[in-house]
Amino acid sequence: MENHTPHAEENVTKKELSIWAALIPVFALIIMLGFNVLVVYGDEALSGSNQFILLLGGAVAAIVGYFNKVKFDSMIDEVAKNIQSTAGAILILLMVGALAGTWLISGIIPTMIYYGLQILNPTIFLAATVIICSVISVATGSSWTTSATVGIALVGIADALGIPLGMTAGAILSGAYFGDKMSPLSDTTNLAPAMAGTDLFTHIRYMAITTVPTIVVTLIIFVIIGLNLDTTGSTDTSAILNAIDASFNITPWLFVVPALVIFLIVRKTSPLIALLVGTLLGAVAALIFQPNIVLEISGSDELTFVSAYRGIMDAITVDTAIETQSAALNDLFASSGMAGMLGTIWLIICAMVFGGIMDAIGALARISKALLNLFDSVFGLFASTVISCLALNVTASDQYLAIVVPGKMFAKAYKDKGLAPENLSRTLEDSGTVTSVLIPWNTCCAYHSGVLGVPVLSYVGYCFFNYLSPFMTLLFAAFRIKIKELGSPETRTA
Numbered sequence: 001m002e003n004h005t006p007h008a009e010e011n012v013t014k015k016e017l018s019i020w021a022a023l024i025p026v027f028a029l030i031i032m033l034g035f036n037v038l039v040v041y042g043d044e045a046l047s048g049s050n051q052f053i054l055l056l057g058g059a060v061a062a063i064v065g066y067f068n069k070v071k072f073d074s075m076i077d078e079v080a081k082n083i084q085s086t087a088g089a090i091l092i093l094l095m096v097g098a099l100a101g102t103w104l105i106s107g108i109i110p111t112m113i114y115y116g117l118q119i120l121n122p123t124i125f126l127a128a129t130v131i132i133c134s135v136i137s138v139a140t141g142s143s144w145t146t147s148a149t150v151g152i153a154l155v156g157i158a159d160a161l162g163i164p165l166g167m168t169a170g171a172i173l174s175g176a177y178f179g180d181k182m183s184p185l186s187d188t189t190n191l192a193p194a195m196a197g198t199d200l201f202t203h204i205r206y207m208a209i210t211t212v213p214t215i216v217v218t219l220i221i222f223v224i225i226g227l228n229l230d231t232t233g234s235t236d237t238s239a240i241l242n243a244i245d246a247s248f249n250i251t252p253w254l255f256v257v258p259a260l261v262i263f264l265i266v267r268k269t270s271p272l273i274a275l276l277v278g279t280l281l282g283a284v285a286a287l288i289f290q291p292n293i294v295l296e297i298s299g300s301d302e303l304t305f306v307s308a309y310r311g312i313m314d315a316i317t318v319d320t321a322i323e324t325q326s327a328a329l330n331d332l333f334a335s336s337g338m339a340g341m342l343g344t345i346w347l348i349i350c351a352m353v354f355g356g357i358m359d360a361i362g363a364l365a366r367i368s369k370a371l372l373n374l375f376d377s378v379f380g381l382f383a384s385t386v387i388s389c390l391a392l393n394v395t396a397s398d399q400y401l402a403i404v405v406p407g408k409m410f411a412k413a414y415k416d417k418g419l420a421p422e423n424l425s426r427t428l429e430d431s432g433t434v435t436s437v438l439i440p441w442n443t444c445c446a447y448h449s450g451v452l453g454v455p456v457l458s459y460v461g462y463c464f465f466n467y468l469s470p471f472m473t474l475l476f477a478a479f480r481i482k483i484k485e486l487g488s489p490e491t492r493t494a
Contacts, residue, residue: 017068019370022363024064026405029057029354030392033401047343050401054350058357065361079356086194086352088272090345093190095275097341100141100185101315102282104322104335105297107248107290108257112139113150114244115252125163126222126229129154129171130178130465134215137179141186143437143444146176147451150240155452163229169454170462171222177434177466178215181207184275187344188403188433194348195407196414196425200271206422209482210430210472218465243326247333249289257281283312293322347400355408367409381417382427382477385410386470389432399436399444403428420484430473434466 032053037045062075103109113136132154137146151172158168180186184200193203244250261278286294291303297314300307314320315337322333358364385406392402407428414424436444440456449456476482 017064017362017366019366021064021068022366022370025057025061025354025358025363026367026409028060029053029405032056048346051346051350054347054354054404058350058354061354061357061361061363064363065357068361070361075357075360078360079353082352082356082359083349085197086348088199090194090348092200092271092275093187093341093345093348094338095272095279096141096185096190097336097338098316099275099279099282100340101317101320101335101337102279102286102312103139103257104320104333105290105293105311105315106254106257106282106286107250107293108254108282108285109139110244110248110322110333111250111252111254112136112258114241114248114250118241124223124226125158126167126171126226127219129158129168130175130215130219130222133172133175134178135175137176138183139179139185141179141183141189143173143176143180144447144451146179147172147448151176151448151452155454164458165452165454166458167225167462169448169452169459170464172452173437173448173459173463174215174218174222174465177437177463178211181211181429181433181469184271187341188399188429191344191348191400191403192407192425192428192433193422195351195404195411196428197411197421198425201268201274202422203425206482206484207426207429210426210469210476214465214468214472217468221464240326243324247322247324248293251289254285254289257285279316283316286312286315344400347404351404351408358408364409364412378417378419378480378483379474379477381410381413381419382423382474385424385427386431386474389428390435390470393432393436393439399433402432402436406432415486418486420486423484427473431470434469438463438466 033045033050036049036053041047041049058079062072065075066072100109132150133146136150137143140146151169154172155165155168158165180188182204183189184204189204190200193200196203198206257278260281261274264274264277287308294308294311295301295303296311297320298307298311300310315335317337318339320335320337321330324330324333355364388406388409389402392405393399407424410424411421414421437448438460439445440449440460445456449459452459
């Protein structure tokens with residue numbers, strides 16, 4: 001009998017979880033996150049409490065695994081593998097923070113904003129607002145910063161022109177979330193491929209397939225609306241432009257740096273190499289075009305090798321802020337460098353703990369199997385991903401978790417269907433990132449509404465880009481347009 005015991009235990013270990021047992025950790029996680037965000041912390045939940053909730057969700061999954069005879073060491077091994085798989089994404093996040101720092105002090109980001117504001121035209125104010133916010137959000141990688149700075153200025157201009165503030169806020173958020181999706185500086189743009197298992201620039205290129213048509217349709221809608229509105233007054237942005245010009249040496253030569261980085265991306269250079277080159281070129285540009293800013297950051301009276309080194313290194317690693325004549329712009333010209341990415345990295349690691357234990361106990365495989373049975377078609381798989389992202393935005397009230405949880409749940413399902421991981425990463429952004437601002441109790445919605453001073457119900461009907469994005473990804477899935485399969489020549493995975 002003793003010779004048969006190990007074999008019997010092995011069979012018990014391999015016993016498949018029931019779907020309800022597999023869903024226990026997911027339901028527990030959603031309930032805990034809902035309480036943590038809606039009742040206690042609100043938009044401060046990402047400061048650490050949500051990360052710990054993910055660990056608690058992993059603990060619940062471990063308990064389920066314990067009762068299913070899964071060894072603790074097996075769970076830890078799977079967690080280690082999961083965290084190891086995100087090493088590239090974590091390094092990219094750190095490099096993105098470094099690049100943001102040097103691009104700020106070099107004047108690259110301010111130059112983008114300076115020229116972006118000059119395309120404002122009263123006749124097509126709403127469409128121009130979308131373009132301006134798109135440019136600024138791509139440059140900064142943050143929809144929140146875009147709303148809190150230029151967004152506020154645009155709302156003020158719209159009020160002076162007699163344009164409905166709800167329409168204006170919808171245009172601001174449409175442009176801001178275009179940049180939030182497409183910018184390599186955006187944390188959600190880095191988070192989605194990390195969860196799905198692809199790399200940053202592959203994700204951005206593939207996401208452009210659905211995002212560019214969506215923003216074009218959005219612009220057309222706002223042009224039509226704008227041409228049928230009566231406006232009075234003028235769009236005076238001279239105060240903002242003068243404040244930028246007074247603080248930075250604005251020159252078109254600064255566009256050479258992002259142009260070179262874009263060239264490297266198009267040439268399919270490794271993301272880490274492209275971002276490192278961009279960071280170093282930004283540092284050189286800072287010394288050439290903004291020596292006074294480098295000197296100010298270093299806290300020195302004279303620009304020497306040591307002071308230059310310190311000024312550049314501080315911009316790369318820690319908080320940096322450039323004071324301007326306009327208080328409204330000061331938040332825009334601030335960067336946290338590599339340190340600013342630690343919160344997202346913390347979130348990724350904790351998500352990998354939850355996902356790793358779910359993998360080890362067989363829960364994700366069981367959920368994936370159920371989903372594949374329920375949604376046998378490729379379109380059904382995409383639709384279930386969209387629904388899950390929307391459900392997490394509603395229940396967990398956080399766009400990051402609307403990317404993290406479905407990303408881990410659906411990764412195997414896409415692989416089993418023979419689909420490249422960028423299909424999943426694109427769908428996560430098309431449905432998780434952009435819809436967060438449409439849910440009144442979601443942290444993103446509460447933030448933007450409060451910052452812009454526009455009630456949710458006034459602007460929510462005009463966020464055309466945010467509405468159209470999930471429909472566009474489903475449209476492409478339904479007609480099998482650009483649905484990349486595993487093993488196709490252009491597929492690249494991290």
